[in-house]
Amino acid sequence: MGKVPILPGESAEQYQQSLDALIEELGAKSVLQVYLAEKIHECLWWIHRYEEQKRTTIIVHMALLASGSSTSQVTETKEHVRSMILAATVDKQTTAALRAIGHTLESLQQKVMVEKQESLLQLDQQIALQSKILTGFQRSYEVAFNRKMYAERLELQNIMMRQDLKGIEVPDDAASSHE
Amino acid sequence: MQPPRMSDLKRQKANRHNAMQSTGPRSDEGKRRSSVNAMRHGLTSPLESSLWPPLLQPIEALLASEGLDKSQQRELAACILNYERNADYQRLRYESKVQELSSLHLQAGKGGAEECLSTPVWAMVAELRNADRHLRRAANQLIEECGLLDK
Numbered sequence: 001m002g003k004v005p006i007l008p009g010e011s012a013e014q015y016q017q018s019l020d021a022l023i024e025e026l027g028a029k030s031v032l033q034v035y036l037a038e039k040i041h042e043c044l045w046w047i048h049r050y051e052e053q054k055r056t057t058i059i060v061h062m063a064l065l066a067s068g069s070s071t072s073q074v075t076e077t078k079e080h081v082r083s084m085i086l087a088a089t090v091d092k093q094t095t096a097a098l099r100a101i102g103h104t105l106e107s108l109q110q111k112v113m114v115e116k117q118e119s120l121l122q123l124d125q126q127i128a129l130q131s132k133i134l135t136g137f138q139r140s141y142e143v144a145f146n147r148k149m150y151a152e153r154l155e156l157q158n159i160m161m162r163q164d165l166k167g168i169e170v171p172d173d174a175a176s177s178h179e
Numbered sequence: 180m181q182p183p184r185m186s187d188l189k190r191q192k193a194n195r196h197n198a199m200q201s202t203g204p205r206s207d208e209g210k211r212r213s214s215v216n217a218m219r220h221g222l223t224s225p226l227e228s229s230l231w232p233p234l235l236q237p238i239e240a241l242l243a244s245e246g247l248d249k250s251q252q253r254e255l256a257a258c259i260l261n262y263e264r265n266a267d268y269q270r271l272r273y274e275s276k277v278q279e280l281s282s283l284h285l286q287a288g289k290g291g292a293e294e295c296l297s298t299p300v301w302a303m304v305a306e307l308r309n310a311d312r313h314l315r316r317a318a319n320q321l322i323e324e325c326g327l328l329d330k
Contacts (some may be wrong), residue, residue: 005266007274031241035259036325042266130312133318140325146244147328151246 005042007049015045026141030148036141043134050127057119059086061112066098222265222313231260251328257323265317269310 004012019041028037031130032102084094090105098104101109113120184191204213215221221229238256247255 005270007270007277009277030245032245032325033256038313039262126311133315135264136318141321143325143328 005045010049018045027145028141030144032144033141033148036137036144039137040134040141043130043137046130047127047134050123050130054120054123057116057123058109058112059088061116062108065112066094066101066103066109220268220310220313222268222310226257226261226264229264234260245328247328255321255324255328258317258324262314262317262321265310265314269314272310276300 004015006012006015015083019038022033022041022044023037024070026037026040027034029032063082066085077093081094081097084091095105098108204210219226226235227234235253235256238259239252242252242255245252
């Protein structure tokens with residue numbers, strides 16, 4: 001539809017690059033094929049977006065749990081733990097801090113997943129919806145692609161038939177002399 | 180001292196009298212605005228009464244290269260526009276919610292309440308879910324219409 005459906009913080013260039021790659025991979029040429037390829041890409045982009053949101057939800061809450069509640073004083077260690085988890089890396093200090101609150105990285109992650117079950121479920125439902133739409137568009141694309149291929153095959157058959165017919169065509173002068 | 184209470188009948192009469200004196204919006208702009216007072220998202224309203232119809236003809240013209248007949252072009256263009264309308268709405272809602280959330284996160288980063296960071300994401304998604312069934316329906320219509328091209 002002419003506009004790049006990205007959100008703030010997303011890269012328009014990256015979107016366009018992956019869309020171009022998909023169009024090329026699918027071999028989309030006609031208007032409808034390109035449109036459906038765009039829609040397939042859009043669904044994939046949404047799925048990626050929701051997956052990213054799931055990951056962010058888990059990491060942010062892990063950082064919150066690891067660095068303590070809002071009422072407690074924010075110490076340097078807590079700040080360090082929080083920034084390490086947000087950066088998705090773990091060092092000795094973070095491991096020690098997690099052990100002090102009775103957690104490992106895995107157990108903390110599991111706790112967050114239980115606590116945020118509802119949020120994650122909602123995001124999964126959104127992913128399921130986009131997947132369903134994606135499957136439908138893929139089916140539609142196949143129809144559009146086969147239809148075009150069928151039309152092209154018919155056109156080719158017609159050209160070949162015309163060429164064959166030319167071979168047995170009666171020349172004009174021969175026809176007139178016969179009269 | 181409180182004024183004496185009116186009887187229900189009197190109150191009813193007074194209400195009706197007051198309502199009859201109200202003339203509602205007078206200017207065209209006022210009438211236009213009040214005509215959409217009850218509208219939530221407009222996704223169920225006919226396509227013709229939305230902002231999208233000007234795109235109908237250009238899309239029909241583009242679809243002409245697909246070798247479709249006129250009625251097929253029109254049907255498919257309408258389905259495409261309806262799907263785009265729904266997808267656009269979902270994108271806009273999501274975008275505004277993301278902005279809301281990021282401003283909350285910003286506040287939290289500036290020493291605001293940490294609870295801001297834990298704003299439940301599902302609350303944001305829940306709003307989108309209402310529009311989901313419209314999006315699903317629009318997608319199904321478009322997919323069905325594409326499927327008909329094969330027949």
